[in-house]
Amino acid sequence: xxxxxxxxxxxxxxxxxxxxxxxxxxxxxxxxxxxxxxxxxxxxxxxxxxxxxxxxxxxxxxxxxxxxxxxxxxxxxxxxxxxxxxxxxxxxxxxxxxxxxxxxxxxxxxxxxxxxxxxxxxxxxxxxxxxxxxxxxxxxxxxxxxxxxxxxxxxxxxxxxxxxxxxxxxxxxxxxxxxxxxx
Amino acid sequence: xxxxxxxxxxxxxxxxxxxxxxxxxxxxxxxxxxxxxxxxxxxxxxxxxxxxxxxxxxxxxxxxxxxxxxxxxxxxxxxxxxxxxxxxxxxxxxxxxxxxxxxxxxxxxxxxxxxxxxxxxxxxxxxxxxxxxxxxxxxxxxxxxxxxxxxxxxxxxxxxxxxxxxxxxxxxxxxxxxxxxxxxxxxxxxxxxxxxxxxxxxxxxxxxxxxxxxxxxxxxxxxxxxxxxxxxxxxxxxxxxxxxxxxxxxxxxxx
Amino acid sequence: xxxxxxxxxxxxxxxxxxxxxxxxxxxxxxxxxxxxxxxxxxxxxxxxxxxxxxxxxxxxxxxxxxxxxxxxxxxxxxxxxxxxxxxxxxxxxxxxxxxxxxxxxxxxxxxxxxxxxxxxxxxxxxxxxxxxxxxxxxxxxxxxxxxxxxxxxxxxxxxxxxxxxxxxxxxxxxxxxxxxxxxxxxxxxxxxxxxxxxxxxxxxxxxxxxxxxxxxxxxxxxxxxxxxxxxxxxxxxxxxxxxxxxxxxxxxxxxxxxxxxxxxxxxxxxxxxxxxxxxxxxxxxxxxxxxxxxxxxxxxxxxxxxxxxxxxxxxxxxxxxxxxxxxxxxxxxxxxxxxxxxxxxxxxxx
Ligand SMILES: Cc1ncc(C[n+]2csc(CCOP(=O)(O)OP(=O)(O)O)c2C)c(N)n1
Numbered sequence: 173x174x175x176x177x178x179x180x181x182x183x184x185x186x187x188x189x190x191x192x193x194x195x196x197x198x199x200x201x202x203x204x205x206x207x208x209x210x211x212x213x214x215x216x217x218x219x220x221x222x223x224x225x226x227x228x229x230x231x232x233x234x235x236x237x238x239x240x241x242x243x244x245x246x247x248x249x250x251x252x253x254x255x256x257x258x259x260x261x262x263x264x265x266x267x268x269x270x271x272x273x274x275x276x277x278x279x280x281x282x283x284x285x286x287x288x289x290x291x292x293x294x295x296x297x298x299x300x301x302x303x304x305x306x307x308x309x310x311x312x313x314x315x316x317x318x319x320x321x322x323x324x325x326x327x328x329x330x331x332x333x334x335x336x337x338x339x340x341x342x343x344x345x346x347x348x349x350x351x352x353x354x355x
Numbered sequence: 356x357x358x359x360x361x362x363x364x365x366x367x368x369x370x371x372x373x374x375x376x377x378x379x380x381x382x383x384x385x386x387x388x389x390x391x392x393x394x395x396x397x398x399x400x401x402x403x404x405x406x407x408x409x410x411x412x413x414x415x416x417x418x419x420x421x422x423x424x425x426x427x428x429x430x431x432x433x434x435x436x437x438x439x440x441x442x443x444x445x446x447x448x449x450x451x452x453x454x455x456x457x458x459x460x461x462x463x464x465x466x467x468x469x470x471x472x473x474x475x476x477x478x479x480x481x482x483x484x485x486x487x488x489x490x491x492x493x494x495x496x497x498x499x500x501x502x503x504x505x506x507x508x509x510x511x512x513x514x515x516x517x518x519x520x521x522x523x524x525x526x527x528x529x530x531x532x533x534x535x536x537x538x539x540x541x542x543x544x545x546x547x548x549x550x551x552x553x554x555x556x557x558x559x560x561x562x563x564x565x566x567x568x569x570x571x572x573x574x575x576x577x578x579x580x581x582x583x584x585x586x587x588x589x590x591x592x593x594x595x596x597x598x599x600x601x602x603x604x605x606x607x608x609x610x
Numbered sequence: 611x612x613x614x615x616x617x618x619x620x621x622x623x624x625x626x627x628x629x630x631x632x633x634x635x636x637x638x639x640x641x642x643x644x645x646x647x648x649x650x651x652x653x654x655x656x657x658x659x660x661x662x663x664x665x666x667x668x669x670x671x672x673x674x675x676x677x678x679x680x681x682x683x684x685x686x687x688x689x690x691x692x693x694x695x696x697x698x699x700x701x702x703x704x705x706x707x708x709x710x711x712x713x714x715x716x717x718x719x720x721x722x723x724x725x726x727x728x729x730x731x732x733x734x735x736x737x738x739x740x741x742x743x744x745x746x747x748x749x750x751x752x753x754x755x756x757x758x759x760x761x762x763x764x765x766x767x768x769x770x771x772x773x774x775x776x777x778x779x780x781x782x783x784x785x786x787x788x789x790x791x792x793x794x795x796x797x798x799x800x801x802x803x804x805x806x807x808x809x810x811x812x813x814x815x816x817x818x819x820x821x822x823x824x825x826x827x828x829x830x831x832x833x834x835x836x837x838x839x840x841x842x843x844x845x846x847x848x849x850x851x852x853x854x855x856x857x858x859x860x861x862x863x864x865x866x867x868x869x870x871x872x873x874x875x876x877x878x879x880x881x882x883x884x885x886x887x888x889x890x891x892x893x894x895x896x897x898x899x900x901x902x903x904x905x906x907x908x909x910x911x912x913x914x915x916x917x918x919x920x921x922x923x924x925x926x927x928x929x930x931x932x933x934x935x936x937x938x939x940x941x942x943x944x945x946x947x948x949x950x951x952x953x954x955x956x957x958x959x960x
Pocket of ligand 1: 405406407408424447448449450451452477479480481482483488
């Protein structure tokens with residue numbers, strides 16, 4: 173399987189780094205190679221956060237990615253900033269509640285899920301990131317469901333929160349299969 | 356009683372390099388006598404500083420580490436933390452302790468490091484040829500204060516014993532002189548008390564000892580002793596500024 | 611053996627504990643603070659000493675004291691703090707004391723920023739303090755390698771009785787990667803030269819030799835050790851350098867990025883090699899016996915390692931460079947472009 177080079181971006185507090193860590197832990201549980209790189213330097217400006225997760229079957233060369241295969245955009249500035257960088261044929265997953273436009277690129281796949289609205293409906297407003305993860309895995313099964321569950325176990329100790337995350341994951345996946353916005 | 360004759364076991368039988376009339380030698384002897392009296396020679400580690408006393412490790416028969424200028428309290432901290440059952444002392448001049456090493460002594464004291472500090476104050480930088488130190492007396496001429504120390508420009512002398520006595524981590528702080536047999540007798544008691552503060556696990560012990568530097572003061576040895584008495588003692592009052600008999604319970608914010 | 615996901619800074623701390631390090635003295639500075647924080651949480655439980663010093667000046671001198679007292683000891687810092695430690699490093703070398711100093715380099719000069727950088731190359735390979743001072747400098751490029759090199763650093767420090775520097779950068783310190791941790795080594799006994807109390811004869815640890823001839827003998831002994839290190843300890847990794855159109859030279863994080871860039875350039879039909887120094891000092895001069903058409907040195911500095919490359923290549927092939935400064939990390943895409951440009955006949959040495 174080719175490497176997955178994933179950029180996750182949003183506001184600080186949206187669980188951007190956390191989402192990346194869940195992916196990274198899940199990748200370890202699946203025996204894959206993985207790097208998790210937070211933007212901690214000059215990029216960490218104006219309350220925005222992003223991280224880069226690379227998952228591969230081979231040892232990973234660069235943890236720094238200029239042209240990601242996947243972009244998870246949790247807000248509009250993140251889409252604006254990273255859309256151009258996504259590799260042709262790549263995938264953009266975005267939170268349609270907070271991003272008020274669709275990707276303009278025709279050469280990438282896009283999935284828009286009202287993640288914040290779904291999370292609010294679930295009574296777990298901070299789980300929008302996990303809703304997006306569910307959506308991502310539904311269209312691109314980068315990691316097995318078992319690995320993701322195990323990754324969540326590594327990161328979330330509280331059983332109630334973990335259960336909420338699993339529900340968010342399932343709702344994210346369902347939102348992709350069933351169009352979220354009635355047409 | 357001060358034993359004038361007879362060499363303490365810890366004092367090596369070698370000639371020292373000190374100038375005539377310098378009192379570093381007397382202070383070395385007080386330290387050696389104390390180490391003998393407390394029977395701690397085999398578990399004592401000294402830290403030599405940078406200044407005239409840099410070669411103290413050639414004169415005392417204990418393990419020694421030689422530290423960078425001013426850093427002796429940090430080196431002593433490193434030793435004491437990994438060897439907590441040993442006795443660790445520093446031997447520092449006033450340039451070393453009060454100027455370049457002010458941060459290191461302040462924080463070792465604030466942490467209450469279980470170390471003993473022998474602080475020798477001769478009111479100037481002896482080794483480098485008599486420049487002004489933070490302890491130089493107001494109006495005193497040195498090679499870098501040729502018109503005399505101007506307090507407006509250079510500030511007033513630092514009284515380290517009093518300053519350190521104000522810190523919770525310090526169990527014992529005193530200042531004595533070695534300018535007469537009676538003073539030497541008191542100094543010897545202070546040195547021992549500063550070691551005992553460490554041995555009893557009470558905190559840092561420091562003795563500031565007013566010392567002479569006839570060569571850089573431009574005085575004959577006997578005049579130097581009188582000058583110390585007449586000019587230094589008024590600026591640096593003698594006495595015990597702190598003597599905590601029991602380890603103080605620290606106030607814990609978690610309580 | 612199982613793999614655990616760890617930040618570079620934390621993995622280096624755990625590696626040190628497993629290497630038998632039982633004393634840590636340091637002062638907080640980004641981007642390495644996770645290392646002392648990890649030590650504060652775990653070293654006391656392992657029976658060791660953690661102490662936050664009042665400054666890097668104090669920290670390195672505490673390391674001196676503990677090393678002289680026979681402890682396996684380390685500190686860590688980042689660039690501005692490393693500058694303050696160079697005084698102590700000179701004394702540690704002068705007194706022949708082993709210790710490990712990790713520096714997680716960030717952008718300079720001055721306060722600069724906290725982003726990843728390799729701009730302290732000259733400082734770690736040439737400027738460790740006054741006097742004829744050198745120390746082995748190990749440059750990891752993955753978290754796994756950081757773990758291994760921290761272990762190696764303690765072994766080399768004790769073998770040669772000298773400090774060993776582990777030169778990482780902010781990216782390696784901050785990133786997480788799965789690592790296999792080595793089994794824990796026993797905590798060593800204090801060596802016979804350590805000042806532990808003069809029960810069996812007196813020991814003095816000092817860097818003073820007032821008599822010039824005595825100091826010359828001492829320095830020549832150091833130089834003999836440096837020569838031994840230069841003969842035995844150069845480490846590097848090379849891939850496809852001989853006969854390449856372009857061979858990239860890069861270390862640490864930049865070498866990882868370069869590996870991706872090399873793959874991209876190869877996909878475009880170029881013969882591209884990669885040479886990765888693992889020891890920055892001693893510089894792996896022997897590795898440069900291979901003959902590509904051109905060398906391209908990539909580093910996150912204005913061009914520092916390139917000097918060592920030129921010395922090693924001795925004019926046999928053109929040496930070009932690609933540099934980013936100020937904490938800017940090159941991407942594989944831009945570095946691949948630089949490789950393609952370097953392969954063009956018109957490319958002239960920078
Ligand atoms: C970093 C550094 N700066 C300056 C010196 C030069 N130096 C050596 S001894 C000394 C002054 C020592 O004076 P003091 O501590 O008062 O001791 P004394 O010689 O008077 O006994 C100085 C400035 C040095 N060795 N290291």
